[in-house]
Amino acid sequence: MAVDAGSIPELDQKKYDAEEQVKIICLGDSAVGKSKLMERFLMDEYRPHQLSTYALTLYKHTATVGNKSIAVDFWDTAGQERFQNMHPSYYHKAHACIMVFDVQRKITYKNLANWYKELREYRPEIPCCVVANKIDADMKVTQRNFSFGKKQGLPFYFVSAADGTNVVKMFRDMIKRAVEYKENPSDFMDEVMEELENFDLEKKHNSEAEEDGLKAESPELG
Numbered sequence: 612m613a614v615d616a617g618s619i620p621e622l623d624q625k626k627y628d629a630e631e632q633v634k635i636i637c638l639g640d641s642a643v644g645k646s647k648l649m650e651r652f653l654m655d656e657y658r659p660h661q662l663s664t665y666a667l668t669l670y671k672h673t674a675t676v677g678n679k680s681i682a683v684d685f686w687d688t689a690g691q692e693r694f695q696n697m698h699p700s701y702y703h704k705a706h707a708c709i710m711v712f713d714v715q716r717k718i719t720y721k722n723l724a725n726w727y728k729e730l731r732e733y734r735p736e737i738p739c740c741v742v743a744n745k746i747d748a749d750m751k752v753t754q755r756n757f758s759f760g761k762k763q764g765l766p767f768y769f770v771s772a773a774d775g776t777n778v779v780k781m782f783r784d785m786i787k788r789a790v791e792y793k794e795n796p797s798d799f800m801d802e803v804m805e806e807l808e809n810f811d812l813e814k815k816h817n818s819e820a821e822e823d824g825l826k827a828e829s830p831e832l833g
């Protein structure tokens with residue numbers, strides 16, 4: 612695993628300071644521009660955290676939604692076509708999904724149906740959007756009607772990772788929706804998970820309080 616050890620303490624600090632943490636995944640055929648979109652959004656804010664064994668890249672980002680600080684984990688994989696399916700852990704506990712196709716390659720639009728089907732097997736309720744990338748290569752495509760998103764009731768964005776059109780807007784919208792979903796999950800299993808997480812946090816909090824108590828008493832013990 613090519614983990615850049617030097618960047619870990621900083622990553623952890625940001626996570627520690629954040630009031631909420633969300634995971635956003637990106638799906639779509641190879642070379643549609645998933646990585647370029649994330650890089651465009653994050654610019655040089657963060658060096659990606661690469662787990663090359665799994666062809667997985669994690670991009671860490673801190674956002675502000677309302678007045679809350681949010682730690683966002685963006686998950687990106689490479690060469691997905693080679694694997695056919697994503698590993699289930701990719702979907703695990705994701706709070707939103709960005710589905711990307713390349714306006715210059717029709718097959719990548721057709722394949723959205725497969726990506727969407729797989730997404731919904733694992734995450735039936737999370738917010739999702741459809742992103743038409745590379746519009747800089749042919750602005751005329753923005754007059755075309757891409758009905759897949761509409762049929763599924765998904766928001767649709769024309770973007771360009773190359774010149775930045777609509778990229779920040781799309782990511783900000785999705786971060787906001789991910790936070791809304793995390794705070795108010797409509798999937799029963801997610802509600803249970805959220806309860807368990809809160810329970811664990813409470814337990815941790817209580818045991819820390821106990822430890823503090825011990826420390827206060829320790830001089831008398833010694």
Ligand SMILES: Nc1nc2c(ncn2[C@@H]2O[C@H](COP(=O)(O)OP(=O)(O)OP(=O)(O)O)[C@@H](O)[C@H]2O)c(=O)[nH]1
Nearest residue numbers: 641642643644645646647689690691745771772773
């Ligand atoms: N013209 C144009 N080219 C783009 C744009 N976004 C990405 N590309 C190009 O498309 C190619 C693929 O981009 P990537 O970001 O690597 O694609 P990916 O979806 O991450 O591909 P995998 O990692 O293989 O799954 C690169 O050559 C990019 O330079 C865009 O908005 N416009």
Ligand SMILES: [Mg+2]
Nearest residue numbers: 645646688689
């Ligand atoms: Mg990539």
